[in-house]
Amino acid sequence: MTLVQRTEDVLSMVLVMGITGAGKSYFINKLAGGEVVRTGADLRSCTASCQAVPVNIGRTKVMLVDTPGFDDSGRTDSEILTDISRLLTAQYEAGVSLKGVIYLHRITDVRYQGSSLKALNIFKKICGELALKNVLLVTTRWNEVDEAIGASREKQLREDFWAYMLSNGSTMTRFHGTKDSAMVIASELMSKQTIVLKLQRELVDEGKPLQETAAGGFINENISELKTQYERELRDLDELRKQLQESDRTMKRKFQQDWAREQQMLRRVQEDQERLRRDIATEVRQEIAQKTKKRSGVQKMLPFLPTLLSIIGMFVGIPPGCSNLLTSWLSESDIGESASDFFSDL
Numbered sequence: 001m002t003l004v005q006r007t008e009d010v011l012s013m014v015l016v017m018g019i020t021g022a023g024k025s026y027f028i029n030k031l032a033g034g035e036v037v038r039t040g041a042d043l044r045s046c047t048a049s050c051q052a053v054p055v056n057i058g059r060t061k062v063m064l065v066d067t068p069g070f071d072d073s074g075r076t077d078s079e080i081l082t083d084i085s086r087l088l089t090a091q092y093e094a095g096v097s098l099k100g101v102i103y104l105h106r107i108t109d110v111r112y113q114g115s116s117l118k119a120l121n122i123f124k125k126i127c128g129e130l131a132l133k134n135v136l137l138v139t140t141r142w143n144e145v146d147e148a149i150g151a152s153r154e155k156q157l158r159e160d161f162w163a164y165m166l167s168n169g170s171t172m173t174r175f176h177g178t179k180d181s182a183m184v185i186a187s188e189l190m191s192k193q194t195i196v197l198k199l200q201r202e203l204v205d206e207g208k209p210l211q212e213t214a215a216g217g218f219i220n221e222n223i224s225e226l227k228t229q230y231e232r233e234l235r236d237l238d239e240l241r242k243q244l245q246e247s248d249r250t251m252k253r254k255f256q257q258d259w260a261r262e263q264q265m266l267r268r269v270q271e272d273q274e275r276l277r278r279d280i281a282t283e284v285r286q287e288i289a290q291k292t293k294k295r296s297g298v299q300k301m302l303p304f305l306p307t308l309l310s311i312i313g314m315f316v317g318i319p320p321g322c323s324n325l326l327t328s329w330l331s332e333s334d335i336g337e338s339a340s341d342f343f344s345d346l
Contacts (some may be wrong), residue, residue, distance in 0.1 A: 011308045012097040013063045014189055015084075018104035020069040023140040026102060027175060030066050030182040031055045036321040037066050050087050052316040054325045059188050061329060062099070063266075063312060064186075070122050071115035077122065077219045078210075078272040082280070084126070085203060087315045092200045094311040098135030100189040101197075103112050103126060104175070105157070106137040109152045112161045118192040118222070122163065125214035128198020133169030137162050138185060140175045205282045211276035223272050230266040236281060237262060249325070287314060306330055 016024045025037045036053050052063045065087065068080045089099060103123060112120060127135060139157070142150055158172060166172060171188065175181055210216040216299040237259050288311055309326070318326070 011063065011302050012133070012190070012194075012310075013065060013091055014186065015065045015067060017067050017101055017123055018069060018341075019071045019116050020073075020140075022104040022106055023175070024068070024069075025102055026137075026177075027102070027140070027182055028055075028066050030056075030177070030179045031186055032063060032322075032325075033179065034317050034321065041140060050083050050316045051319055052312060053319060054322050054329060055124050056325070057183065057190055057280050060175065060190050062186070062190075063096070065316065070119035070167045073078065075266065076272050078216075078223065078275045079124075081122070081215055082275055082278070083212065085199060086284055087312075088197060088200050089203055089281050090311055090315045092196065092204050093288065094283075094308055095274050096225050096308055096312060100192055100195060101131075101137065102138055102185065102189070104140050106140050106141050107153055107174075109143045110143050110153070112155070117161075118196050122215050122218060124165065124195055125218055126199045127260065128201070128214070129168050131143060131195045131197050132191050132203070134189065134195040135165060135170040135190060136185060137165060137170055137172045138175050139172075140177075142174055142176060142289040206289040207279070207281060209277055209279050211273075216276050218272065221277050223269050223276075227266065227269045227273070230269065231263055234259070234262050265301045305332075323342045 014088065016028055018024050019190070028037055029035055032053050032055050037051055049068060051066045052153060055062050055064055070076060070077050070080055087097075109116065137157075139150075139154060145153075153173075154174075158166060162172060173185060173188075175185060199213055199215055202208045203210070211220045237255060241255055243261075261345055291314060292311075310330075
């Protein structure tokens with residue numbers, strides 16, 4: 001049951017996903033027509049948390065969501081999945097139309113391996129088979145490779161790593177780095193029916209904690225392996241401590257540093273496991289109810305669009321450069337300055 005009736009004509013959402021350096025922020029900036037979100041010159045992540053950028057795609061008002069990559073060096077997979085889960089739960093509860101997901105991949109990458117393969121597996125578990133028909137698999141950075149080499153890698157993606165998704169309705173295309181190219185890609189999703197991702201069904205419809213969802217369970221398995229590894233290494237260090245001579249100060253100092261580091265890593269994976277035990281849907285519903293209760297008098301006076309924006313704004317960052325288009329959207333709803341104040345307070 002959603003808080004408001006789903007109305008695609010009012011507001012739609014598109015997720016933009018992919019590993020760090022795939023070009024998510026760059027793609028969104030091209031659609032937005034300016035440097036709205038920060039982009040990186042190297043492979044370090046510039047997107048620490050989800051950010052929503054308003055754009056007009058044809059006549060459709062769309063919130064493009066720039067998501068952190070699951071290979072982010074500064075945040076753990078459980079932290080990133082929790083952020084995405086909270087936003088998707090709020091979007092589903094509020095009735096905002098999810099048109100699909102754009103998954104970006106660098107054609108400069110020789111092959112899928114390590115963290116990029118892990119991120120792809122998490123992505124597929126977030127979507128689920130039924131939602132794959134609304135997934136666009138987009139290759140980027142074509143200006144950095146020879147056409148023949150790029151075509152060969154594209155063929156491997158089609159026949160190997162992306163074969164399952166393509167066989168279930170996903171579409172594969174190229175992004176050529178221009179606004180026109182970005183608009184053509186995004187417009188393809190506008191004609192599609194609204195989808196519900198597997199993660200949303202698991203969290204909201206089935207009431208599962210994050211660790212019992214397909215994506216959360218996959219991440220939890222990786223965390224459990226790390227936890228076992230750190231516990232084993234701490235036991236080994238403890239054995240070493242017992243063997244150290246009192247006079248061996250250099251070795252004792254190194255031992256203390258290694259012990260502290262391993263303890264810190266163990267605490268972090270324990271926090272990750274605890275995070276995955278959360279009931280995301282209940283948390284989000286309570287937060288929305290509390291916020292809307294505080295503004296119950298104003299909420300009844302506001303048109304539909306500002307209500308949706310106010311709810312989504314609780315769970316995602318809005319870059320400062322988006323204020324002009326948001327103001328335009330709100331003015332179309334005939335609510336004037338009070339609506340801008342209402343939204344900015346969230």
